Amino acid sequence: MSTVLGLRCRECGRDFPAEALHVCDFCFGPLEVAYDYDEIAKVISRESIEAGPRSMWRYHDLLPVSESSPVDLGAGYTPLVRAERLGAELGIKELWIKDDTANPTGSFKDRVVSVALTKARQLGFKVAACASTGNLANSVAAHAARAGMASVVLIPSDLEAAKIMMTSVYGGKVIAVDGTYDDVNRLCAELTSERPSWAFVNVNVRSYYAEGSKTLAFEIAEQLGWQAPDHVVVPIASGSQLTKVEKGFAELGKVGILNEIPSVRVSGAQASGCSPVATAFSNKVDAIAPVRPNTIAKSLAIGNPADGWYALDVIRRTGGACGSVTDAEIIEGIKLLARTEGIFAETAGGVTIATLAKLAAEGVIRPDERTVAIVSGHGLKTVEALTGHVGPSHTIPATLDAFDLALGLDDPVRP
Numbered sequence: 001m002s003t004v005l006g007l008r009c010r011e012c013g014r015d016f017p018a019e020a021l022h023v024c025d026f027c028f029g030p031l032e033v034a035y036d037y038d039e040i041a042k043v044i045s046r047e048s049i050e051a052g053p054r055s056m057w058r059y060h061d062l063l064p065v066s067e068s069s070p071v072d073l074g075a076g077y078t079p080l081v082r083a084e085r086l087g088a089e090l091g092i093k094e095l096w097i098k099d100d101t102a103n104p105t106g107s108f109k110d111r112v113v114s115v116a117l118t119k120a121r122q123l124g125f126k127v128a129a130c131a132s133t134g135n136l137a138n139s140v141a142a143h144a145a146r147a148g149m150a151s152v153v154l155i156p157s158d159l160e161a162a163k164i165m166m167t168s169v170y171g172g173k174v175i176a177v178d179g180t181y182d183d184v185n186r187l188c189a190e191l192t193s194e195r196p197s198w199a200f201v202n203v204n205v206r207s208y209y210a211e212g213s214k215t216l217a218f219e220i221a222e223q224l225g226w227q228a229p230d231h232v233v234v235p236i237a238s239g240s241q242l243t244k245v246e247k248g249f250a251e252l253g254k255v256g257i258l259n260e261i262p263s264v265r266v267s268g269a270q271a272s273g274c275s276p277v278a279t280a281f282s283n284k285v286d287a288i289a290p291v292r293p294n295t296i297a298k299s300l301a302i303g304n305p306a307d308g309w310y311a312l313d314v315i316r317r318t319g320g321a322c323g324s325v326t327d328a329e330i331i332e333g334i335k336l337l338a339r340t341e342g343i344f345a346e347t348a349g350g351v352t353i354a355t356l357a358k359l360a361a362e363g364v365i366r367p368d369e370r371t372v373a374i375v376s377g378h379g380l381k382t383v384e385a386l387t388g389h390v391g392p393s394h395t396i397p398a399t400l401d402a403f404d405l406a407l408g409l410d411d412p413v414r415p
Helices: 037-043 044-049 054-062 084-090 111-121 135-147 161-168 181-194 206-224 240-254 278-285 308-320 327-341 345-360 379-385 398-411
Strands: 004-010 031-033 081-084 094-099 128-130 150-156 173-177 197-199 231-235 265-271 322-324 370-375
Touching: 031 206, 037 054, 037 081, 037 240, 037 308, 037 398, 044 054, 044 128, 044 206, 054 111, 054 206, 081 206, 084 094, 084 327, 084 345, 094 206, 111 128, 111 135, 111 197, 111 206, 128 135, 128 181, 135 150, 135 161, 135 240, 150 161, 150 181, 161 173, 161 231, 173 181, 181 197, 206 240, 231 278, 240 265, 240 308, 265 278, 265 345, 278 322, 322 327, 327 345, 327 379, 345 370, 345 379
Parallel strands: 094 370, 128 150, 128 197, 150 173, 231 265, 231 370, 265 322
Antiparallel strands: 004 031, 081 094
C-alpha cells in the first residue's frame, strides 16, 4: 500500500517494514503504522468518504490495509446520539454519546478486529488468536468465522457468562485460564513465539489492530458535520483506544478533511478497582504502577496497561483529566444512561458515564464544551453486574385491584 511507509518505533523512531512486528528490536518500544499523509491527502476527500460504505471502511484511505474486500461484519458508522436529557442532568449544554453498542458483536472491538484480520489474511495467516477480557474474544471468533479462519481465544475463567457463550457459538477454540487478564496476556505472549503462524491480534499484529480505533474519531467528526468536539471521554483498559482516538482527530487535520489539526481535550475513565492510569494522573507521576484488578468492569480490568503511559501523555498534553469510579458508581452510571437516553451500556459504559458525571461536577468538563462520551459495549454482555439492582417494580396477582394498588399514585398516565 503506497500510503503506508511501514512501522515506526514510538520510542526511538526507527523504521521497520509493514510486517507482523509489534516491538522494536533495538529499544523494545512499541511499533505503530507510519503513513505518507501527503499522498493520502491527494486521494481522500469528504466526498470520497461520504460515497463509501456505511461502515468504518469508508475511511479505508486512512487504514493500514489495501484489500478491496476486508474482513467485515459491518462494524462502524454507529450512532452519535445527542444526549439532551443526560446533558441537562449533568449540566453539559451539548453532550453526545458515541454508541458503539450497535456494532455487530456489541462492542467497539469489531473495529480493531476487522482491521487486524484483514491485515492478517493479507500477510498469509490462517489462525486468528487473542487474549481477551471478553469483547475482543467475541469479535475475533466472529470475524474469523466470517473469514473462514480458525480461531483460538484465551480468556480469564471468571468472565461474564454471556461473553463466554457468545465467543463459543462461533465455533472456535475458547481456552479459559485460571487467573487475571494479565496472567492470560503473559501466556498469550509466550504462545506468540511458539505459534509463529498464528495472528495474535493484540500481540504480533497489534500495530495494525490498534489503528481500527481511529475510526471512532473519524465518525465523530463526520457526524458532527466535519467538526471536532471540544472534549471526548474515553474508557481505559490497555489505553490504546484513547491514544488512537486522539490520533484520529489529528490525522483528519493532516490530510485536509478538517480545516486544521483540531485541539480536542481527551479525558480517560477507569474503575477504582483497576485504575493505574487514573492513579498516576492523580499523583502527578509518570510511572504506571501495575495493580491486581478487582472490579465489576471486567472489560477494563487490565492491571498493567500496555499503552498506559501513552494514554497518560495524551491526557496531559491535551488538557484532559483521568477519573476513576467505584463499582456502585458504575451501576448508577449504567442506570443513568439507560434512564435518560435509552442506551443500555455494559459496565465499561457505566465507568464512562459515571466518570463523565464526576468530571462535570468537578468543573473539568466545562458546561459550554461540545463533549462526546464513548460507550463501547452493550449491557446484555454484563447483566450479572445488575443483579439485585434492577428488576420488577412489583409482583402481583392477575387482578385489576392488585394492579391499581401496586401502581398507586405513581401511575404515569392516570385517566
